[in-house]
Amino acid sequence: MMDVLITENITGAPMDALRRDFDAAFEPELWRDPAKLKQAAAEARAIIVRNQTQVTAEILAAADKLQIVARAGAGLDNVDTEAATGAGVVVSYAPHENSLSVAELAIGLMLGLARKLPAADADTRGGGWDRRTYTGFELSGKTLGIVGFGRIGRMVAERAAVFGMRLVTHDPFVEPDSEVLAPLGATWLELDDLLAESDLVTVHVPLTKGTAGLINDDRLRRMKPGAQLINTSRGEIVDEEALARALESGRLAGAALDVRQCEPPQRGALEQMPTVILTPHIGAFTTEAQERVVAAVCRDVAAVLRGDAAQGYFNFPTPKAKN
Numbered sequence: 001m002m003d004v005l006i007t008e009n010i011t012g013a014p015m016d017a018l019r020r021d022f023d024a025a026f027e028p029e030l031w032r033d034p035a036k037l038k039q040a041a042a043e044a045r046a047i048i049v050r051n052q053t054q055v056t057a058e059i060l061a062a063a064d065k066l067q068i069v070a071r072a073g074a075g076l077d078n079v080d081t082e083a084a085t086g087a088g089v090v091v092s093y094a095p096h097e098n099s100l101s102v103a104e105l106a107i108g109l110m111l112g113l114a115r116k117l118p119a120a121d122a123d124t125r126g127g128g129w130d131r132r133t134y135t136g137f138e139l140s141g142k143t144l145g146i147v148g149f150g151r152i153g154r155m156v157a158e159r160a161a162v163f164g165m166r167l168v169t170h171d172p173f174v175e176p177d178s179e180v181l182a183p184l185g186a187t188w189l190e191l192d193d194l195l196a197e198s199d200l201v202t203v204h205v206p207l208t209k210g211t212a213g214l215i216n217d218d219r220l221r222r223m224k225p226g227a228q229l230i231n232t233s234r235g236e237i238v239d240e241e242a243l244a245r246a247l248e249s250g251r252l253a254g255a256a257l258d259v260r261q262c263e264p265p266q267r268g269a270l271e272q273m274p275t276v277i278l279t280p281h282i283g284a285f286t287t288e289a290q291e292r293v294v295a296a297v298c299r300d301v302a303a304v305l306r307g308d309a310a311q312g313y314f315n316f317p318t319p320k321a322k323n
C-alpha cells in the first residue's frame, strides 16, 4: 500500500513536503494508461490529479483503500464525484485559488482585442509597420457585459471599473437589486438586453446543462453589431461554429477564447482569423495560482491521511465507511 499516488505533473514546495512526509508515488504520465492507473489506484490511500486523469467509477471501485481524491484545480469534470461520494471517498479541489489569474487573463484578452495586439505583433515581426491597420479602441466609456457574476465575474468587474467601463451583468442567481452590484457599479440586465448593449461580453459561468451552448446562434445575433466576445469559462458554453459565422459575417468584430469545445482543438475557421485571440486554457496558469492550488490540495491530502478534516472538500471533509 502507498499513501499518495500523483498521476500528473504536479510539483512545487508543498508537493515536495508531502512526498517527504508520506510514501508517495510520483507518476506524471500515469493518466495516459487507465489500466495501469486502476492497478496503482488499488494500492493508494490518496490520489492527486490535475485535469487529465479520468477518475472513473471503475477506478474508484477498484480503489478500496482510497480515502481522498484531490483535484489540483477548479473543475471536477474528470472526477466521478457521485461514485466517489458513494464510496465514502473525500473529493477535494481548489475552486477559488486561481480565480484572480482567470480574471486578469480576461482583462488581458479585452486589452488584446481592443488594441489588436496579437495581429499587430505578428505583422511587425514579419517586417510590417502598418500603424493605421492596428487602430484600436479605448476600454474607457465602453460597456462590458459580464455573464455570470460569481467570484471571477466580480473580480473582472472590479478591474474593468478602473478602466472607466460601464458594467452590466446577467446572473439568474443574483437578484437585480442585490447589494453585491452597487459597490462594483454594475447594473443587472436580462441576458438579451446585456447582449444588445455591450461592446464587449465576457463569460464567467460554470458548465451545466443550463449553460452548455448558452452563447449560440440566436444569442450571437442579439449582440451589438461590432461587439467582441471573451470566453475564459468553459468551451462548451460558446457554440464555436456559430461564433465563426458571426465573425465571418462581420456581425462580431472579434473574439478571444481561452477554452474550447474540444481541447486541444482541431485547426478550423477560428484559427485562421486575425480578429480572434486563442490561448490554450491558460487561465489558471500563473505561478501564483499554481502555488496556491498545489498548497491547497497537499494540505487536504495530508490532513485526511492524518485523520483530520479536508478544507477544500466537495462532498465531506473526512472519509466515510465504505458501503
Ligand code: NAD
Pocket: 074, 075, 095, 096, 098, 099, 102, 147, 148, 149, 150, 151, 152, 153, 170, 171, 172, 173, 174, 204, 205, 206, 207, 210, 211, 214, 232, 233, 234, 258, 259, 281, 282, 283, 284, 285
Ligand atoms: P462561481 O461559481 O463563483 O460563479 C459562477 C456564476 O455563474 C454564479 O454566480 C452563477 O450564479 C452564475 N451562473 C450560473 N448559470 C448562469 C447562467 N445561465 N447565466 C448567467 N450566470 C450564471 O464560479 P467562478 O469561480 O466565477 O468561475 C466561473 C467559471 O470559470 C468556472 O465555472 C470555470 O468553468 C471557469 N474557470 C476557468 C478557468 C480557466 O483556466 N480558464 C479557471 C478557473 C475557472
